[in-house]
Amino acid sequence: MSKASHLSGMTAPLEMSVEAGNRGDAAWLDDDGRPRRTGTVWTASAHIITAVIGSGVLSLAWAIAQLGWGAGPAVMLLFAGVIYYTSTLLAECYRSGDPMAGKRNYTYMDAVRASLGGAKVRLCGVIQYANLFGVAIGYTIAASISMLAIKRADCFHVKGHKNACRSSSNPYMILFGIVEIVFSQIPDFDQIWWLSIVAAVMSFTYSTIGLSLGITQTVANGGFKGSLTGISIGAGVTSTQKVWRSLQAFGNIAFAYSYSIILIEIQDTVKAPPPSEAKVMKKATMLSVATTTMFYMLCGCMGYAAFGDAAPDNLLTGFGFYEPFWLLDIANVAIVVHLVGAYQVFCQPLFAFVEKWAAATWPDSRFIAREVRLGPFALSVFRLTWRTAFVVLTTVVSMLLPFFGDVVGLLGAVSFWPLTVYFPVEMYIVQRGVPRGSTRWICLQTLSAACLVVSIAAAAGSIADVIDALKVYRPFSG
Template structure:
């Protein structure tokens, strides 16, 4: 209902409150935001995904999703301003762009998916962080006691610790104050992706052979093989697209130059960088372990030694996901808090801010409703993660749900409206075919991922 009521607003307030001093982002901060959003939980599962798909389908799927992601970002970046992509009215969020171009019903559909995706990604990041923290403890145990010792530890405590950290980090007011956090998170993502790639390459050299096969990991029967392959596609789908947050990132950019031009350049650079790391991590990981490739190449203990490098890589994962969690949570916070503020304009609890100064920290304004809501939000994501701690299965479901509607269908439809492309023209047929193919991929990925999640829960 919050989404539906907010969509009743006649127009976005972006241009009514266009303080250009707030929008100071550059191509470099944009690349940092994108890398923080893209290289995260997904990169750790790509070796496993490649193992399910095999030596041909695995790398090809990674390249295809990279191309699809760039096409999606190219189409969507032109929707930041409407009707003209350079001089038109600003759309500071995905919902604003959809509402203006496609109408209220599409905006309701977009909002429901987008904000559930934000929430689901937060849950996935809680799971991933706890796995990495647990892996650090297990790595030290293996180093001291030997690799045959069980060294089993639970996830719950680590999820609670991460939740406490996120409650503190949620005091960051909004997306415009997160550039420093994205830079730190992006550096961490480069660190652990490089370590995973290097360890995989070293393992291949140590083995003296390239493991794996064209068909990938064998299964008991054809149906089981299809489930695993479909789930692998879902994991790849989760790893790439950032359309659900693209316009929010674009709204941080200063102009001139035009925001869409900066975003296109940043997208090209960021996708090239991430694809390089994805291919290296996925292929080297599969080449190193073959049919025994773990679901998470860093915390799944394909590598035991040197233990301190494994510890450092997992620590980098944790630091990155602290920023990544906020990257996907801040738009949700902004949306809901704006809606509540407009619904209760006279409430002091909702709208009153208190100046707060702490030693060694800059002064900031505290709002009681913001504190309570964001705390409850973090607690809820941690609670669900404790109940469903299934890493690869959760990633696959999220990727499949997000991919076609938010990364393909809505950008294509808005592009038709923006460029006034008529039905059955050449460009219309090409883009509709592109959308249909992506829909089929989404359907099979969702089927496989849901089956995997159910099987993991029952086992």
């Protein structure tokens, strides 16, 4: 699944009361009055793995190509280590105070509100919702590229690989937008249980196909391609471009790993202590990050081994592979199906936030409150108007910036430090009362500062590449 959650933690806590002595009801409820949670290490691991392994995996071969055999795998392992460590810090913030019986925080923002409060809650909200908007744009681009790749793969098969088979991605972005307008009218889409199953199957389908094709191509080449330092300066790549693209590679890797924004929601599915939810989540994090890293290393490294410096920024649409064309079609259909659902799951928190704010601001407005149900759809004029406008906006912006690798890198860079490192570190310091100036405090702040530098550098690299691409790109032309 994409880096999003179908979990009930995104909804408001159920308003339920447990009468004293009503033991029959109490047996089915947790300490907060919610239905008893049943999650385990294995279910939490499954949620994390399906959330993390998304379209970001397709850009890892390109990222390693920029860094080379020396730095590429090392950077990937470094990010895995940072993600694991900061995730364990964040897991400690699920309960405020006592880790066994403290007040539960149902969402990431709830945890920030409980530990930090004030302006930092608003800052977290701005970053989180801006990131969700950016992901919607990134997924629109990725889906349209995959749809275009299906048409081009079939064209190459019929007319030969030397044929340009040119076509515009704009019609496919519009088609994707129309589909999303329809699906966006389903409220609480993130709670449809089958969505996770479909998304997980689709994720592993296209990732496995990419890995298999990379292995096959490497065998056909008679050995590994690539070099210790990555793509060479010369042949169309200046020293400045080499630097920017290397920095962008950091953002791509960060995007592929990030899942902190939904960690608290996943933890909210774990059954009550003993052991504490934090201990269960730490074990799940170790298992899932190790599994994901192994999978990423295989996909990224085999893609680079197959194509070397020519590794495309999207392994399944950059046409390093041409045959078997039908297998590429299956992989790209899987990506599109995955992204149709992922777009909705990612946007649900943003939809809910705006609609809750509007309802609170204009409580007597029939335009906002009136609703008509048609099967699974709950239609209201306000929802239809605002969600349609949102999808149209993301589609138009996507048509202006159809650069998959650049957008992925920028999203990863912008969200990595604040959501994955800064807030978890600051919340943990408050939660555990780490003394200011102590060795542990200094180490945590050093980690945060180092990751801030990495985020800024990766963002600069992605922005520079977008600017470079815009010099030769005509908006809405393709």
